[in-house]
Amino acid sequence: MTEVAAQASPAAYVLGLADDAMVYAQRLAEWMSNAPQIEEDMALGNIALDLLGQARALYPHVGTLDGTGRSEDDFAMVRDERDWRNVHLVEQERGDFGQEMARLLWFATYQRELYAALLASSDPVLAGVAGKALKEVRYHLDHAALWVVRLGDGTEESHTRMQAALDSVLPYLPELFFDDEASVAAAESGIGVLPSSLHEAVTTHVAAVCQEATLDLHAPTWRARGGRAGIHSKPMGYLLAEMQHIARSHPGATW
């Protein structure tokens, strides 16, 4: 358990990126058939697919980096909760549409800065994934920003709900910019980027969107911690139970 998470290895760093994408893809896909309009069923499905694609590109690379040769499904389908390195933001339960757009706005902005920086990664696989993903996350970001503005500057109800939504994601943001051991090592070796170095650009962009949306950015009263060390919040175990149940029920089967 946690053999990867405990190390300041390139594998641990890339696994964090992959797990963020994977878990958020799982959450976003839950919107399909539950969205406010059919166009959104499609859009959120699309974003989920992009993120799933990022995870699928990164997982086998982690398996190479850590020498285990594990496949994408080894990582996704038979790994225990303590070995997942994603941030708490992406594992939180699906809330209302405003909460999803608040989460997506922050996450896509973070990913845009992240992947832009990773274009210069000394790891060619990572740089390659970043190049492809960067185009995708720009669309995610535009989509989220569009909705945050519409909902913030829509009706009185939508303004109230969107403000509450923004507030509800605040405690989960510091984790995105936390320099854990693996990130520090990855940044030093030129493979990765220091999460804290993305903070300003991300916050500036989100703040601009919020201003247009007539919304306020507050300071959180507490902050989530530990995702990168495999310490997750309550929803994570249930997410994995659902995601892994069939695969775990048929050990060794191929599909």
Added chain:
Amino acid sequence: MTEVAAQASPAAYVLGLADDAMVYAQRLAEWMSNAPQIEEDMALGNIALDLLGQARALYPHVGTLDGTGRSEDDFAMVRDERDWRNVHLVEQERGDFGQEMARLLWFATYQRELYAALLASSDPVLAGVAGKALKEVRYHLDHAALWVVRLGDGTEESHTRMQAALDSVLPYLPELFFDDEASVAAAESGIGVLPSSLHEAVTTHVAAVCQEATLDLHAPTWRARGGRAGIHSKPMGYLLAEMQHIARSHPGATW
């Protein structure tokens, strides 16, 4: 798959009883820390424990009857959805407290009649379980009836909610009284009891409670089918994913 469910065997009959108790125990236990008052956290926990106890007494007996020698955990923790024989009523997601009391009133009344009849079972294990369970389910029934009356004849809001709750369980009741192949065979051999033979007594009792509660019993517009043949409703797969995830994640482990 479904090797037991497909047969009109005593094992299939007893498995239906066990699965009803097991799945409802799982649902009721979800109330703990979620009930309207602490006394109810305790009461619902208590009822869950009783039902879990019934299931644990019955499962090894099924393993004996069908010759597989399976343990309680073999049945509960590593069996696929299609092999579960419980009715849809017990697998439905936890609703509000009124819905739970409506479900419990019907289920406990059904179990009271069932176990009273099974005292005369030619299967001594089954008769023994029935004897012990009968005392328990009388308490369950009294508890549910008390709340249905209080909520039905409480405030205007509670009356409306309790009536809606009663209506919401209606489609799931015919299954309790459905004479599937296994029940017919079990009744013929003297092991079991014909579910349809319980219908009148159960309905009469529930109707009396409803009258006292100033509530109406309507006719359902559709009815659930198939639980005894392993054809379940949507919530069942998710219930199993949650219940079995840890056990399935550690094949062969003991706890």
Added chain:
Amino acid sequence: EHVGGDFDALIAADQRIEPRDAMPDDYRQTLIRQIAQHAHSEIIGMQPEGNWITRAPSLRRKAILIAKVQDEAGHGLYLYSAAETLGIDRAELLDRLHDGKQKYSSIFNYPTLTWADCGAIGWLVDGAAIMNQVPLCRCSYGPYARAMIRVCKEESFHQRQGFEILWNLMRGTEAQQAMAQDAADRWWWPALMMFGPPDTGEAAKGGHTAQSMAWGIKRFSNDDLRQKFVDMMVPQAEKLGIVLPDPDLKWNEERGHYDFGPIDWDEFWRVLRGDGACNAERIAHRRRAHEDGAWVREAANAYATKQAAKQKESAA
């Protein structure tokens, strides 16, 4: 009702009717009902397979499934747009769906019990849908015909994916094989019912079929399509190694077709009446999504109105 020579002439010449063309009101209403039902089926059809997105057993299958459900949403959009060309808008059609005033295909009132059901739906349900829909690519109403061309292209892709799911299962573990066979057992008969009641029955004699055929909306009878479907699927089942759950199924040399056993039309009518396993659940799910999203749609409208006012102001 007679609307002049153009309509009749176009129909007679097997030409397309376009939105601006005059058309009999019955023709319009028939099309609205049919296209709406078709659109609703795509939207409701997202649910049975959507049920497996979070639990798909591999990431590759998860990705394919998300893309498929997304396609269904897209088909719904094309079809609502086609219906809108007939002068009714999507919001109104959705209200009719939610209020039970318009129907969707009864096939989606069956539950998806195992992963193999995603395979069976692709193989059998999409297979039957294609059989029903290919003739609609030549439907007399232009927008509907063009929507169907896009839909059919994607559906045949889905059908191959469903076949592939079952193919892998049938070459997998014993449990996987049993899962595939079980899914086929449960979906075969409902798939046959998708072609509608027999042409000889009461329902078919109501006249809808004859009129739809005369108008070039319907091209083949229910029983003809059903027979074509059976003839197509039996060899595919053999290839898969799946035994179709019909002891009467056998090649009839004389007819040049497969014979098959009697269909349980009581079940068909029961499910159509609303007493199927999932009717209540499907509509409740749709209504909840729609109601949960009301504030979002309202906000989008309010924002658009504000923006339009601002633009008008700055233009003035």
Added chain:
Amino acid sequence: EHVGGDFDALIAADQRIEPRDAMPDDYRQTLIRQIAQHAHSEIIGMQPEGNWITRAPSLRRKAILIAKVQDEAGHGLYLYSAAETLGIDRAELLDRLHDGKQKYSSIFNYPTLTWADCGAIGWLVDGAAIMNQVPLCRCSYGPYARAMIRVCKEESFHQRQGFEILWNLMRGTEAQQAMAQDAADRWWWPALMMFGPPDTGEAAKGGHTAQSMAWGIKRFSNDDLRQKFVDMMVPQAEKLGIVLPDPDLKWNEERGHYDFGPIDWDEFWRVLRGDGACNAERIAHRRRAHEDGAWVREAANAYATKQAAKQKESAA
């Protein structure tokens, strides 16, 4: 404040104060605060383990866990009842909990990440709780002392169950052993913090401790209890085969106690301030349950009122 000789004499004689006895208001308020915090801890404490009820890996473990969480609810009830003898009712105390005006033990703001955490909570957290609570069985306030006797009896049962969970894991698969060790790694330090800040610290000097001791509410200092706990647990850890996560932990022959490393009091104060992993979640969960149940409690009251009126009427 002086309330007459009885109170002081009873305290001096180490006798019990009962609800009808006169008592200083500070004594009453201190007890209300402490008993309420204790009751709240039992109720909030249902959540971390409750999180594993639906996922317990065997039916036997599930049954034991349900019974344990039920016991915690029961402890909450005894304690609220004890507090009520001091003239405050449960509803008011719950409101104070929900509004953040009264606290519960910070230990419950740590997450339960794996099944082994149910073992570690039983072994370490219940172990520490017992160490804190046994002296309270001789507390000067009668109802509190009697409640604690019942609580302690059940807690020691829970502690043995926790030990047994870990014992089985440590004798299980490699993954199970790692799970047990990981849980002990995470719960050891928070368990040590359960005895409160050091006696030499600012907080202890505030005077609460000295006054509580004089009143016979508190019997041992925080550091003394903590040392007793460490001395008790180290041999148990060795028996389990678990390595406690403290490199400084070693037997001190001279002191006749185990030495142990420095505690991260910054973390303690941070979590106490509300910035722990689960503070927000625990209170939100409680509030939701309370609010969801409001209509039920109101209905029960309304029904009781109606019944009382009817009885009065029929008696008249």
